[in-house]
Amino acid sequence: MILLKKAADLRKWLESQDKERNKIGFVPTMGALHPGHISLVEYARKETEITVASIFINPTQFNDPKDFKKYPITIEKDIDMLEKAGCDVLFLPAVEEIYPDGAAPKKHYDLGFLETVLEGKYRPGHFQGVCMVVERLLDIVKPGNLYLGQKDYQQCMVIARLVELMKQKIKVSICPTLREADGLAMSSRNMRLTAEQRKAAVTIYHCLSSIKKNIKPGITNGLELVAIAMLEKAGFKIDYAEIADADNLTPVNNWDGNQKIVALVAAFLDEIRLIDNMLLN
Ligand code: AMP
DSSP, rough: EEEOOHHHHHHEEEEETTTTTTEEEEEEHHHHHHHEEEHHHHHHHHSSSSEEEEOOOOGGGGGSSSHHHTOOOOOHHHHHHHHHHTOOOEEEHHHHHOOOOOOOSOOOOOGGGGGSSTHHSSSSSSHHHHHHHHHHHHHHOOOOOOEEGGGGGGHHHHHHHHHTTTOOOOOEEEEEEOBBBTSSSSSGGGGGOHHHHHHHHHHHHHHHHHHHHHHOOOEEEEHHHHHHHHHHHHHOOEEEEEEEETTTOOBBBBEEESSOOOEEEEEEEEEEEEEEEOOOO
């Protein structure tokens, strides 16, 4: 695996390979890698000829400075995992390489309704920061295929919208969430949990599974309330536990039995914020 830190060097290397855009697969990450990230590399390897991964902890998407400061860093292990997974190139830029003119927003991305609900509502500015970094990374890597995890359901929708706004021909592949044996969605933030918090954390998965098992046409808010009660009992502070339209994230309160729906949860154990989701039909 080649490790490059400068955008110009990555461009030069990619151009020297003389591949069409659709032969390049890209997996953007913030590092502290786990098998969920590696599964994206595996999808990219299957479908493209050159797999580029990036590790960049993007300061502009952290609405909470404490969360940014405490974001786990395990770079040696990450490099080893990517190498073993057969990743071709790791792009590991410094902040100045991604934001040469400073990290202040240069424009507003029109994300519409998507930015007003769920993560958009509870993490103001977060998706603008995500768009800033992903647009820059896509400009540098110029992939034909982009691999994202369903774990960040709303982020996948935001990035699909960004690709549309950029008028780029990039295929966005949304890959399934990898889970621990007990069902907890793998996440870099899980490594910050104490043993006790780790035990409690799986409640998110139990809530989502219980919503999926019990959902039936009609009023759905009872299921959300049960989920909130379960999470509170396990020690969570909840941002949201909601059922929404899987295609546009509008809230669903009275399900007709046909609409494609998803349950989404965001909740804190102490200051560690975990998110997860599950398609319900
Ligand atoms: P992050 O490093 O958290 O920014 O995540 C980088 C990419 O990995 C994003 O597309 C995430 O959705 C994806 N990802 C994170 N956790 C998982 C998981 N458990 N399973 C599959 N993909 C994941």
